[in-house]
Amino acid sequence: MTPPTLEVRNLRTHFFTRAGVVKAVDDVSFTVERGKVLGLVGESGSGKTVTGFSILGLVDPPGRITGGQILFKGTDLATLSEAQMRDLRGNRIAMIFQDPMMTLNPVLRIDTQMIETVLAHARVSRAEARQRARDALGQVGIPSPEERLAAYPHQFSGGMRQRVAIAIALLHKPDLIIADEPTTALDVTIQGQILAEAQKLCTQYGTALIWITHDLSVVAGLADDIAVMYAGKVAESGPVSEVLDAPLHPYTRGLIGSVPSRNHRGAPLSQIPGMTPSLLNLPPGCAFRARCPRAEARCAEPPPFAEYLPGRHARCIHPHLAEVAAA
Amino acid sequence: MTVFLLRRLLQAVGVVLAMSLLVFLGVYAIGDPVEILISPEADQIERERAVKALGLDLPLWQQYLVFLGRALQGDLGRSFVFNEPALRLILQRMPATLELAFGATIVALLIGLPLGLYAGLRPKSALSQGIMAGSILGFSLPTFWVGLMLIMVFAVQLGWLPSTGRGETVEVLGMRWSFLTRDGLAHMAMPALNLALFKISLVIRLTRAGVRETMLMDYVKFARAKGLSPARVTFVHVFKNILIPVVTVVGLEFGGTIAFSVVTESVFAWPGMGKLIIDSINVLDRPVMVAYLMIIVLLFITINLVVDITYSVLDPRVRLEGKA
Ligand SMILES: Nc1ncnc2c1ncn2[C@@H]1O[C@H](COP(=O)(O)OP(=O)(O)OP(=O)(O)O)[C@@H](O)[C@H]1O
Ligand code: SF4
Ligand SMILES: [Mg+2]
Numbered sequence: 001m002t003p004p005t006l007e008v009r010n011l012r013t014h015f016f017t018r019a020g021v022v023k024a025v026d027d028v029s030f031t032v033e034r035g036k037v038l039g040l041v042g043e044s045g046s047g048k049t050v051t052g053f054s055i056l057g058l059v060d061p062p063g064r065i066t067g068g069q070i071l072f073k074g075t076d077l078a079t080l081s082e083a084q085m086r087d088l089r090g091n092r093i094a095m096i097f098q099d100p101m102m103t104l105n106p107v108l109r110i111d112t113q114m115i116e117t118v119l120a121h122a123r124v125s126r127a128e129a130r131q132r133a134r135d136a137l138g139q140v141g142i143p144s145p146e147e148r149l150a151a152y153p154h155q156f157s158g159g160m161r162q163r164v165a166i167a168i169a170l171l172h173k174p175d176l177i178i179a180d181e182p183t184t185a186l187d188v189t190i191q192g193q194i195l196a197e198a199q200k201l202c203t204q205y206g207t208a209l210i211w212i213t214h215d216l217s218v219v220a221g222l223a224d225d226i227a228v229m230y231a232g233k234v235a236e237s238g239p240v241s242e243v244l245d246a247p248l249h250p251y252t253r254g255l256i257g258s259v260p261s262r263n264h265r266g267a268p269l270s271q272i273p274g275m276t277p278s279l280l281n282l283p284p285g286c287a288f289r290a291r292c293p294r295a296e297a298r299c300a301e302p303p304p305f306a307e308y309l310p311g312r313h314a315r316c317i318h319p320h321l322a323e324v325a326a327a
Numbered sequence: 328m329t330v331f332l333l334r335r336l337l338q339a340v341g342v343v344l345a346m347s348l349l350v351f352l353g354v355y356a357i358g359d360p361v362e363i364l365i366s367p368e369a370d371q372i373e374r375e376r377a378v379k380a381l382g383l384d385l386p387l388w389q390q391y392l393v394f395l396g397r398a399l400q401g402d403l404g405r406s407f408v409f410n411e412p413a414l415r416l417i418l419q420r421m422p423a424t425l426e427l428a429f430g431a432t433i434v435a436l437l438i439g440l441p442l443g444l445y446a447g448l449r450p451k452s453a454l455s456q457g458i459m460a461g462s463i464l465g466f467s468l469p470t471f472w473v474g475l476m477l478i479m480v481f482a483v484q485l486g487w488l489p490s491t492g493r494g495e496t497v498e499v500l501g502m503r504w505s506f507l508t509r510d511g512l513a514h515m516a517m518p519a520l521n522l523a524l525f526k527i528s529l530v531i532r533l534t535r536a537g538v539r540e541t542m543l544m545d546y547v548k549f550a551r552a553k554g555l556s557p558a559r560v561t562f563v564h565v566f567k568n569i570l571i572p573v574v575t576v577v578g579l580e581f582g583g584t585i586a587f588s589v590v591t592e593s594v595f596a597w598p599g600m601g602k603l604i605i606d607s608i609n610v611l612d613r614p615v616m617v618a619y620l621m622i623i624v625l626l627f628i629t630i631n632l633v634v635d636i637t638y639s640v641l642d643p644r645v646r647l648e649g650k651a
Contacts, residue, residue, distance in 0.1 A: 056552055090554035097552075102545035107567045107642055116563075117553045152643040168553065 003074035005176050005208035006032040006055070011068035013047075013054045020280045024050040024063070026232040029305065029313075032176070032225075035202045037209040039219030039240060041255070042229030043276050048212045049098060051229075052178040055210075056095055057085045073175065091121040094169035098180040098212075100162035104153035110137075110164060111149040117171050136167035141193050159190060166194060173205045180212045195222055216256065220244055228252050231277055231287035234305065238312035246327035248314035250292050286316065294318050335635075339628045343621070347398065350620040351391050354613050381407070394617070403621065404614030408607070413618035417600055421622075422502040423493055424592070424599030428584045430506065430519035432577060435526035440573070442527075443534025448561065450539065458531060465528030470587075474521045474594035481517060489514050491596040518595040522588055526580060533576055537569030544568075571642050578634035582627040 013025035025047045032038045040048050053059050055070055057077060070077045072093065077085065097103045104113060114133035115126065122129070130149070137145035140163040153161055162182060169177050179198070183191040199222065201207045211223060219226055219240060226244070227237040228251065236249035247253045254272035274291035285300040286292070292299070298317055305315045309324065369377070378384050382393060397404065403414045446455040482490035494514030496503040505511025541547060542565060550564045589601035596602070600619060607615040639645040 053548075058548060058551055060548075086554050086556065088554070089552055095549075095552045097545055097549055099545060103549045105546040105550065105564050105568070106644060107571070108563070109643075116555060116559065120554045120556070120559075154644045165549070 002034070003071065004031045004033045005036075005073060006210075007069075007071040008051075008055070009069040009071070011051065011054055011070060012066045013050050013059055013063060014066050015063040017062055017280075022279045023232050023282060024279060025054060026282075027305065028068070028227075028229070028232070028234050030225075030227045030234060030237055032208040032210060034175075034208055035206040036224045037198075037202060037211055037222055039223030039226040040210055040212045040229065041214065041216060041219055041226065042235075043214075045276055045279065046229040047232040047279075048229055049180055052095055052180055052210065052212065055176075055178060056089055056093060057082075058089075087121070090117055090168075090174075091172045092174050093176045093178070094172070094174040095178040096162070096165050096169050096180060096182045098184075100158050100165055103165045104161055106153055108152075109149070110151055110153065110156075114149070114164075114168055114171065117168050121172055132171060133167075136170050137164070139170060140164075140167045140197065141190065142167070159187065163190070163194070166197075170197075170201065173201070174207060176208045176210070177201075178210045178212070181214070182211075183218065184213075184215075191218075198222070216244065228255065231282060232279055233287065233315060234313070235288065235316070236312075236314045238309075242309075242312060246320070246324040248308055248312060248319040248321070248324060249288075249316050250294050250318075250320070251288050253320060254291075288316075335632055339632075342628060343624060346624045347395065347621060348391065350617055350624075351394060352387075354616050354620075355387065355390075398621070403618035406607075406612050406615045408610055408612045408615075413612075413614040414622075416603065416615060417618055417622055420598060420600045420603050422504055423597060424585055424588055424601060426504055426506050427515065427518055427522060427588055427591070427597060427599060428581060430515050431522035431526060431584055432581060434519055434523040435530050436573075436577065438523070439527045439530025440534055443531040444538055444561070444566070446531065447535040447538025447542070450535075459535070462528040462531045465524050465531075468524070470521060470524065470590045471594055473524055474518075474591060477517045477521055478594070488517050490517065493598060518591050518597050521594070522584060522591045526577065526584070529580065530573060530577060533573050534569055537572055538565060541565045541568045567641070571638065574637055574641060575634055578630060578637065582623070582630045585626060586623055 008031070009029050011025055011028045012023070015022040015024055028047070028051055030038060030040075040051065042048055050059065050063070054065055055072075055077070059065060065078075072088070077088075080088070104110070111130060111133060114136065115129045118124065118129035118132050119126070124132075134145045134149060137148060142148055142160065142163055148156075153164075156164065166179075166182060169179075177198075183194055195218070198209060198211075202209060211219065213219060223240045225238065226240045228235045228243070228249065230251050236243060236247060236252045238248075243252060244256060247256060251272070257272075272291055277287055277290065284302055286295070286303050289295040289299040296318065301317075303315050303317045305313055307313050308319055308321060375384075382390060385393065394404065401414065402412065405411060406413050406416055409416060442458045446458045449455050478490045481488045492514060493503075493505045493511060495508040495510035496505050497507040497511075498504075499507065505515050547560060547564055550560045555564075585600075587601075588597075588599060589605055591597065592599045592601035593605060600622075604616065604619045606612075607619070
């Protein structure tokens with residue numbers, strides 16, 4: 001049996017700041033199979049981006065991966081040298097960054113930034129590299145790619161820049177793409193186009209996708225599996241339809257409740273009361289308990305990340321099992 | 328680009344006019360050259376004849392207009408002392424100052440950029456701390472003192488380098504240059520290093536600050552996420568961005584280097600414009616002073632223009648047409 005494209009086991013990435021240790025990623029586990037899409041959702045600051053950087057081995061000081069394993073096609077990435085990691089980055093594992101305005105180098109032309117990516121991993125001529133760059137731009141729906149290649153990033157809108165970043169990620173048809181809110185800056189039609197392109201990639205080349213987003217409706221339409229992050233931990237994970245239809249974790253339930261389309265018409269939008277806790281010196285026990293309607297005394301103990309139903313994990317000692325059974 | 332250049336030219340004319348007035352008034356206020364130029368024994372008639380010959384009997388505004396009219400024809404007056412056109416005197420000495428200033432700038436970039444880059448990439452290493460401490464010395468030690476120390480060590484004690492003059496020169500384009508001969512270069516080494524001292528520190532600090540800031544940018548992380556080699560990330564993605572502030576500051580500083588080469592030129596008896604102007608101020612040689620200041624103004628204007636153009640080449644976001 002071939003190993004999954006990516007398996008993250010108990011990943012911990014902490015930032016050792018002057019104010020204290022920020023446990024940005026603290027015991028995160030998930031698996032992405034070949035050709036599948038994992039939706040990684042969670043509130044701002046829950047550790048989604050840091051998880052992505054950890055997989056690429058791009059966590060900068062004061063941050064450090066302090067525990068866990070990242071298995072890429074069965075290989076533990078911690079055992080690879082920096083040169084071997086560099087061979088993977090941009091080639092077998094690509095990432096699309098969250099902020100398209102900041103992703104491209106302002107003083108280098110688009111063609112420079114694309115061709116260098118091709119040449120970093122493929123022994124081809126410059127002309128061939130340029131050709132590939134142009135094709136990739138066409139693939140993400142950029143009109144007249146030949147002229148656009150000679151432009152500088154500031155001549156592009158935010159949405160266009162994000163498409164360039166996506167095109168760069170597609171250049172080597174990677175095995176894994178980590179897309180950090182890639183469509184937030186795009187309008188709806190382009191968003192649909194990009195999503196379709198992503199799905200095509202998955203089915204044609206078996207690319208696995210980690211799609212980081214706030215938007216549950218995108219996850220519902222695109223992802224096979226979902227992992228919901230809260231305060232650096234995965235609160236719940238499982239097949240996307242099951243989790244969204246009948247969540248186990250009170251936090252997931254709250255998230256779904258705050259999406260308008262899933263509410264009954266006219267009913268007030270439910271909001272999760274309270275605030276995301278600070279990740280600095282987080283107390284032990286369930287991080288959600290200050291906001292949880294089902295909290296009880298036992299929640300002051302760290303809840304285990306347990307498999308309550310086949311393929312469905314939750315980090316809660318009091319999950320919504322009755323509701324799941326009723327659904 | 329053409330619109331930009333035209334607008335710049337108009338501005339330059341305005342600046343030059345305003346400066347010429349200021350310079351003229353300023354120099355007039357310094358003192359009366361008659362006292363110095365005409366021997367105390369001269370009688371009244373002789374005195375008046377001399378004053379008339381120099382045009383000093385006219386009212387101030389007329390003197391200014393005469394000066395302006397002649398200046399437009401490229402005549403900035405004759406030196407009272409040398410009895411030669413002031414402009415020619417200065418232009419004769421300009422190559423010496425220019426090559427010294429260029430030499431200093433090149434030395435500053437050659438030393439400052441690599442050191443600053445290293446200190447920016449490895450801020451915690453002992454060598455970086457040493458570099459930064461050294462740059463503080465470069466800022467704070469007085470130029471003349473360092474110049475004298477250089478002479479003491481390299482000329483007097485070690486006897487490696489000559490300490491005065493330009494050495495052997497070669498004539499190119501009707502001007503004499505030292506940097507084209509071995510002997511000339513040897514003569515240039517110490518004064519150029521002396522003049523570069525402050526700039527080296529400046530370039531180190533600018534480069535280090537730029538590197539540290541740029542390294543944190545998303546686009547650098549993205550470049551790494553593309554799997555580029557560290558060398559490519561540093562020398563293409565980071566370096567091209569830090570060149571922008573470095574070129575701006577070093578470019579604008581170039582005018583200052585020329586203006587302040589006075590000290591270095593005096594210490595090393597380098598026969599440039601700086602030395603000429605000091606001598607001229609001592610004897611109140613008004614036309615030379617005025618001509619010198621006007622040339623410095625023109626130099627600053629030219630430098631600013633060159634910096635702006637270079638800037639637009641380095642930073643594609645700068646559009647020359649759009650800005651005044
Ligand atoms: N360099 C750093 N130093 C200290 N803390 C950091 C650093 N980078 C990230 N963090 C912390 O890690 C936590 C997780 O950040 P992350 O960027 O992964 O959140 P996110 O889920 O991507 O949020 P968003 O949806 O806003 O992008 C945050 O609390 C942040 O403060
Ligand atoms: S562990 Fe307790 S506080 Fe945490 S989500 Fe479950 S019920 Fe709520
Ligand atoms: Mg993020």
